[in-house]
Amino acid sequence: MYSKQNNYFYPQFPQVAVGSFVFKENKILLVKRKNPPSEGIWAIPGGKVKLGETLKVATERETKEETSVIIHAGDPIFTFDFIESDNKGNIRYHYVIVDLIGDYISGIPHAGDDALEAGWITEKEIKKLQVSSMTRKVLEDHFGFGK
Secondary structure, three states: OOOOOOOOOOOOOOOOEEEEEEEOOOEEEEEEEEEOOOOOOOOOOEOOOOOOOOOOHHHHHHHHHHHOOEEEEEEEEEEEEEEEEOOOOOOEEEEEEEEEEEEEOOOOOOOOOOEEEEEEEEEOOOOOOOEOHHHHEEEEEHHOOOO
16 A cells, blocks of 8 residues: 555555765765655665666665765665554555665765755764664774764
């Protein structure tokens, strides 16, 4: 069953999404999410993969749409499930998310598309932000960033 508001609420099948870990001058590119799930939470740029897109193309597109930053997507570095149920136990969201490393090419971060804010965040700044638990985990465990 799909809602009329958003065809990703209550999906019949898991949706594939991507995220990009992009660094520049010892800072990470993050966005403050505008829409559910995770609205108001800081995370890496990303979003849903469109039919016919590769993971790399989707990562480059989503990063540009959310931040205006141009990247070259590299290899996947982390994969996880995001599953959220409503208070009746129905699956409201189910994403299989593949995070890729992204090499910065150009651009100055500006919030666009699904973002309230976008910017280059230092290790000191990230400690003060409400950051997605998975973003924080990968930054700390994989990159040693923000420990």
